[in-house]
Amino acid sequence: MANSVQEQVIAQEPAGKAGQSAMSDFVPTKEQTAFQRVISSQPFWVTIALIALVILMTAMEPSFGTSENVANVTRNFAPFGIMALGMTVVIITGGIDLSVGSIMGLVVIVAGLFLTWHYPWYIAFAMGLFSGLSCGAVNGFFVAYVGMPSFVVTLGMLSVARSLAVVFSANQMLYQFGPDAPIVKAIGQAKWPRHGPEDWAPHWIPELSSQFWTMVILALIVGFVFNFTAWARHLFAIGGNEEAARLTGVPVDWIKFQAYLFSAFTASIASLLLLGYNGSAINAMGQGYELRVIAATVIGGASLMGGAGTAFGAIIGSAFLEVIRNALLMAGIDSNWQGAFVGAFIVLAVLLGMQTGGKSILAASLATLMPKKSR
Amino acid sequence: MPVLEIRRVSKNFGAIQALSDVSFQVERGEVVGLMGDNGAGKSTVVKTVAGNFPPSDGEIVVDGEVCHFHKPVQARAKGIEVVYQDLALADNLTAAQNVFLGREIKKGFWPIRVLDKQAMIDRSAALFRELKSETRPRDLVKKMSGGQRQAVAIARTRLSNAKLVLMDEPTAAISVRQVAEVLELIRRLKAQGVGVMLISHRMPDVFAVADRIIVLRRGSKVADKETGNTSPEEITGLITGAIRGE
Numbered sequence: 308m309a310n311s312v313q314e315q316v317i318a319q320e321p322a323g324k325a326g327q328s329a330m331s332d333f334v335p336t337k338e339q340t341a342f343q344r345v346i347s348s349q350p351f352w353v354t355i356a357l358i359a360l361v362i363l364m365t366a367m368e369p370s371f372g373t374s375e376n377v378a379n380v381t382r383n384f385a386p387f388g389i390m391a392l393g394m395t396v397v398i399i400t401g402g403i404d405l406s407v408g409s410i411m412g413l414v415v416i417v418a419g420l421f422l423t424w425h426y427p428w429y430i431a432f433a434m435g436l437f438s439g440l441s442c443g444a445v446n447g448f449f450v451a452y453v454g455m456p457s458f459v460v461t462l463g464m465l466s467v468a469r470s471l472a473v474v475f476s477a478n479q480m481l482y483q484f485g486p487d488a489p490i491v492k493a494i495g496q497a498k499w500p501r502h503g504p505e506d507w508a509p510h511w512i513p514e515l516s517s518q519f520w521t522m523v524i525l526a527l528i529v530g531f532v533f534n535f536t537a538w539a540r541h542l543f544a545i546g547g548n549e550e551a552a553r554l555t556g557v558p559v560d561w562i563k564f565q566a567y568l569f570s571a572f573t574a575s576i577a578s579l580l581l582l583g584y585n586g587s588a589i590n591a592m593g594q595g596y597e598l599r600v601i602a603a604t605v606i607g608g609a610s611l612m613g614g615a616g617t618a619f620g621a622i623i624g625s626a627f628l629e630v631i632r633n634a635l636l637m638a639g640i641d642s643n644w645q646g647a648f649v650g651a652f653i654v655l656a657v658l659l660g661m662q663t664g665g666k667s668i669l670a671a672s673l674a675t676l677m678p679k680k681s682r
Numbered sequence: 683m684p685v686l687e688i689r690r691v692s693k694n695f696g697a698i699q700a701l702s703d704v705s706f707q708v709e710r711g712e713v714v715g716l717m718g719d720n721g722a723g724k725s726t727v728v729k730t731v732a733g734n735f736p737p738s739d740g741e742i743v744v745d746g747e748v749c750h751f752h753k754p755v756q757a758r759a760k761g762i763e764v765v766y767q768d769l770a771l772a773d774n775l776t777a778a779q780n781v782f783l784g785r786e787i788k789k790g791f792w793p794i795r796v797l798d799k800q801a802m803i804d805r806s807a808a809l810f811r812e813l814k815s816e817t818r819p820r821d822l823v824k825k826m827s828g829g830q831r832q833a834v835a836i837a838r839t840r841l842s843n844a845k846l847v848l849m850d851e852p853t854a855a856i857s858v859r860q861v862a863e864v865l866e867l868i869r870r871l872k873a874q875g876v877g878v879m880l881i882s883h884r885m886p887d888v889f890a891v892a893d894r895i896i897v898l899r900r901g902s903k904v905a906d907k908e909t910g911n912t913s914p915e916e917i918t919g920l921i922t923g924a925i926r927g928e
Contacts (some may be wrong), residue, residue: 535796539787540775544783547772553743554770555784556755614774 349608349659350620357627360634368637376633377513378498382584384629385518386577391603391621392522392529393573396566398604401546401613402450402457404570406442407466407600411578411593412472414439418579419588420475425485428494435582436575442468443571447564455566465597472590482587495583506517518580524624525573530618542566546613602649603628606656628652683746685710685845685877686731686762691740692918693726696718701737701901708846708877713868715800715892715909716881719921722898724881728848732764745845763839771823777834778806778819781841809837813870815863828856829863836867839876845851846877847891853887865891885914897921 343566345351365372391405397404418435442464451458484491497517500508508514533539541562544552553559574593582588605611606627613617631652632645693701701723708714718724730737733751741748741898744760751757754764759923771780782802789798806819815833823831832852839847849868853861861884868891871878882888888895889909897905897920904927905912919925 533821537788537795540779540783540786540797544775544779547774548770550768551770551772552783554754554764554766556758557784614772650833 321520324394334441347426348617349656350617350623353606353608353620353623353627357623357630360627360630364630364634364637368634370639371633374511374513378515380626380629380633381513381519382516383633384625385516385522386581387523387596387600387603387629388522388622388625389511389580390570390573390600391607391625392419392525392618393570394600394604395607395609395618395621396529396542397457397570398601398609398611399542399546399613399616400566401549402561402563402566403447403461403601404457404567405461405597405601406446407570407574408470408593408596409465409468409472410439410442410571410574411596412590413442413468413475414575415592416472416476416481416590417603418582419484422484422487422491422588423481424486426605428487428490431487431491432579435579436572439575439578440568441573443568443574444518444564446571447567451560451563451669461567469590469594476588476590478590480587480589484586488586491583492586493583494583495580517583518577518584521576521580525576526618526622529621533618538562543614546610546615559679598653599628599649601624603655604658611657624656684708684743686879687741687743688727688731688831689741689743691727691730691737691742693723693730693735693738697753701730703740703897704903705740706896707902708728708879710845711872711875712776712812712894713872713880713892715888715895716879716898717885717888717895717917717921718898719884721900722921723811723819723901724898726901727898728764728879728881729852731757731762731846732848733762758842761843761845762848763842763844764806765832765835765839765850765852767852767854769835771831771834773824774822774823776820777810777817777826777830777837778803780823780834781806781809781819781837783838785841787909805841806837809840811869812840812874813837815867827860829860832856832860832864833867836871837912840871840874844876846879848879848881849885850881852880853884861887885917889914897914897927899923899927903927 354391354511370376394404394407408538417438418431421431421434432656446457446461446464449455450457494517498514499520500506500512501506501514502510512541541557543560544557545562549559578592581592603624604616604621605624607617607622607624609616609620628649631648635644635648636642688706689706691696691701691704692699704723704727706714716724716727729735731742733754733756735793736750736752737762742751743749744762749757749760768892772783775783779802782805787798787801787805788795789801790796803819810819811834813833813836815837817826817830817831817833817837821830823834826834836847852864852868856864865887868878868880874892880888880892895905895907895909895912895917896903897917899921905917907916916925920927
């Protein structure tokens with residue numbers, strides 16, 4: 308009885324439906340090898356592009372490959388790399404954090420104020436960090452627990468944190484830092500390895516900044532967490548299918564909250580390092596940085612739809628943007644063009660990463676531009 | 683002792699009476715088909731048993747124990763697993779990662795507790811073998827066929843050794859060949875002594891695997907028949923109301 312009924316339905320199955328699902332019936336016969344996975348990843352191709360760009364620039368501009376310029380470039384992109392790590396965590400959950408630049412402004416002013424009031428440097432840094440984390444907690448609370456769109460919440464924070472920075476600083480630049488000023492400066496301007504008569508490093512090794520090393524350490528930690536912890540597994544699951552993660556018992560709200568807290572943490576660290584490097588605090592610090600950080604993250608292969616992203620990609624994306632900027636400067640192109648390039652690269656990176664109905668964007672747009680009939 | 687017993691359960695949402703006075707049982711290793719038109723109360727039954735909300739009246743008894751579920755986690759702790767219609771899988775993760783989502787195996791000591799990936803891959807490979815599915819633990823779910831996705835969702839229920847699996851429309855929106863695969867998976871569950879409640883619109887699928895068919899109409903149970911003693915025509919009549927039920 309049961310069998311005959313089943314056969315009946317097989318005969319009745321509308322042809323169209325069977326045809327549609329024929330695509331998804333296809334299963335690749337072999338598992339992807341590790342090599343294939345690397346080849347098909349965006350960070351890999353960005354790395355190739357970066358290496359090509361560096362080789363090209365070194366050949367064309369003798370000053371590009373010098374150890375001074377390498378130290379410069381790595382120092383310049385380190386704060387972006389640090390923040391891109393935080394942004395990657397947020398973007399993996401399918402959210403976005405537009406407030407990182409403003410959080411930097413608030414953190415530098417709060418820390419700067421405590422320094423001008425002659426507090427020890429660690430109190431000043433702790434207060435700066437606290438103000439940054441508070442912003443992150445507010446973002447996280449409204450996104451995760453109230454359920455508001457991250458775009459709206461962090462856009463609000465972008466405005467609020469910047470405004471607080473201006474108010475707290477009375478719109479003044481802060482630079483009279485009291486007794487701990489040298490320590491703060493030493494933290495921001497520290498380098499390793501050092502050149503010089505009593506140090507071991509030969510001249511061709513660049514003197515890498517404390518900002519760069521902070522970025523490397525953070526990237527290693529984030530990379531480890533992404534690959535080996537359940538927390539990161541849950542983070543990716545939330546980005547892939549938030550409802551599914553919730554149904555399987557993943558603490559979705561708590562993890563999303565932590566993501567925004569971590570993003571604010573990285574912005575605070577970047578801000579404090581720059582405070583030390585500059586030796587002064589201005590409330591405009593970090594203005595427009597959110598765009599560059601998001602661009603670096605997306606170029607590094609994080610998906611704005613959520614569910615994808617790597618620590619390595621965040622760093623490579625930041626490096627790529629900085630090398631482009633540096634190359635443009637050396638080529639004598641007006642630095643005001645930077646914005647245009649950064650914007651174009653965001654669109655390009657998203658475009659290349661896009662998948663429409665299983666086809667790459669190139670194949671899909673070709674099919675749209677030239678429908679079968681007209682070909 | 684039945685694995686699940688529903689005793690005179692009613693559920694109303696404000697003025698809307700979604701279920702009135704529904705009673706039935708599911709035995710171990712029994713597949714029960716739950717049928718009814720849209721709005722007949724099938725989903726309400728599933729959500730009540732799965733712990734999404736408590737019934738307004740009546741009792742849910744699991745293994746002879748009266749339970750009051752307020753959250754899905756509580757129902758899961760009693761051995762009730764749900765395979766949702768959209769399967770509740772994260773596309774960007776692999777089969778093994780999905781099977782273990784929310785209950786990952788870890789190794790090492792605090793504070794460095796890392797994932798034991800190999801153990802999870804081995805265990806899910808064993809589960810897929812048990813289900814006689816060709817799903818590979820390392821494959822991404824987004825590259826899988828509908829049948830394989832079902833296998834992943836069902837493997838997840840096997841992980842916790844569920845006593846009762848609720849399946850909401852498992853054969854909707856997949857191809858003929860995959861339907862056969864999913865029905866085979868249901869038979870495997872049955873063979874392992876798991877009670878299965880199959881909620882479906884598709885009459886032939888229900889007739890192919892169910893031991894018993896329960897028909898709901900406008901929130902009431904109108905029929906509870908052995909599959910062998912009824913016919914698709916009769917069930918259709920009961921669903922539409924052309925045939926009066928009990």
